[in-house]
Amino acid sequence: MIPRDAAHTLVRLAKGFPVIAITGPRQAGKTTLARNIFKDKPYISLENPDERDFALTDPKRFLARFPQGAILDEVQRCPQLLSWLQGLVDERQRMGDFVLTGSAQFSLIESITQTLAGRVARVELLPLSASELGQVNKLPETLTQTLFQGGYPTLYDRPVSPQDWFSNYVATYVERDVRQLIAVRDLGQFQTFVKMCAARTGQLLNLTALGADCGISAVTAKQWLTVLETSYIVTLLRPHFRNYGKRLVKTPKLYFLDSGLATWLMGIRDVQTLETHAARGALFETWVVSELYKQRLNAGLAPDLYFWRDNSGQEIDVLCETAQGLQAIEIKSGSTYASDWAQNLKKWQTLASSEFPNSTIMYGGESNFERDGIKVWGWRDVTQASPPS
Known part of the structure; x- marks a missing residue:
């Protein structure tokens, strides 16, 4: 174990x-x-x-x-x-x-x-975290493999491929257990709904559009999504309530709680495809958010995670409630640091003033360093980016 x-x-x-x-x-x-x-x-x-x-x-x-x-x-x-x-x-x-x-x-x-x-x-208890895998030297060697494999323990205990395991997991648990909770009659429609949710991981939730793409009403889409949420398949990241003089987006963002499951539902069947896939950035963001959730839940704390976005499109990917105040985290999947990554954080610092204790960028590279007072953490050290208060 x-x-x-x-x-x-x-x-x-x-x-x-x-x-x-x-x-x-x-x-x-x-x-x-x-x-x-x-x-x-x-x-x-x-x-x-x-x-x-x-x-x-x-x-x-x-x-x-x-x-x-x-x-x-x-x-x-x-x-x-x-x-x-x-x-x-x-x-x-x-x-x-x-x-x-x-x-x-x-x-x-x-x-x-x-x-x-x-x-x-x-x-x-969510699937294995990067911290837990790292302690026993089982964290995959590359970020892409980590996103592809996810954190379910069986994938690290047995010689089974992610594509074989997720295929059976979805059929055995997601389609059976979750469907029973809402008495879904049309399996094909529900399968489409789950896959459409995966395609939207890391995005603002639009129930009307989601329902229309699946041939169901927005009311039914909300009901089905609630069951996915209470079954620990997805979570909704709520917008932070402080506006700092700006008009805020009030719609939550949808995230899967396991990047490997989301990857499989998107139809990505090998690491090579994921390496250059258009959804790789969203899957990295999904992985970071799920890691932050795991870190807090494992410590017995409420997640206390939010995002911030105004109506002009300015956004902070994650806001964490800490004992010192709000911490802002930007998530970038690139492996090489770019100076414009800090723009939103600097704007946020100006808006939030003294309420904002520190800024962090999580990126897809390996090194940890600091730029302009902002800490930059490589993906392997995701748990160091925002330790629970």
Whole structure:
């Protein structure tokens, strides 16, 4: 197992909460992490029909089998169990008693909110980060290979190609699990929708245009996109609310949470094609944003990531909330620094004045340096660009 940065957060939270919930996309490593950190607890998968039937028909006796707590995997398959779990942990008053995992964030979090409020701490686990891969020398040698491969653990644990794995992942999980949540009848239409979302990663979200391209209404497009978001396939980066005297764009930007999945959905089947593909810049931006998300979620923090754009087109790719104030990050996929990369950051510094502590450029090169008071970080050091506060 590749050590996960979220392990420290899990151990810390288990000292102060009776229930720990680990949520995230399928195949991100939730079960492996839970079983590795909580080795002394029995493991029960509610995907197992016998276990699920027992939990549904006799939840009290089901839980009574675990006097020292347990890991309950895919607990969203049996949400009724959480009400019985509430009474049990209240009675025991023991921290780190039960560990829950689940892939369908929407149904799981809805149940947790209703029944375990104040008793549960949540860790959201995304696929492997560059930091985690770098610690075990498994980060791909080139940026393009990194974008192409993404971060799902299986691609680093087994001799399987990204194109084979993503093909089965999309068919098995995205099309099956996500479709079930919204009862999509037309598989072809939903496949087109997911691919159209991938083609728009890193762009402002236009639900009307997205729906029209897929033959669905904007209302349906919004519903489907919400399910992709709550299933950890995509995220929406919200515009920052401060206008600094400018009229702001209020539309969010769409990002996939794994560059490899987005690459496969775009129809890019080899590294050579990606090297010169028109979407390479958007995929690099997608990768950086997802890395910033992972960094904060692994530390148990809210992402607190935004972008800023006015109606004249001036834009800052990412704004991070830090203890020192807002940090602005520009993302450039080029491997050689260009002096005009800092223009938007300098304009932003003028607008934001003292509220702006530092500026950073993330680029596709290897070196780290400073230009005109702006730190420039190579792609391998993405986690150094904006350490969580």
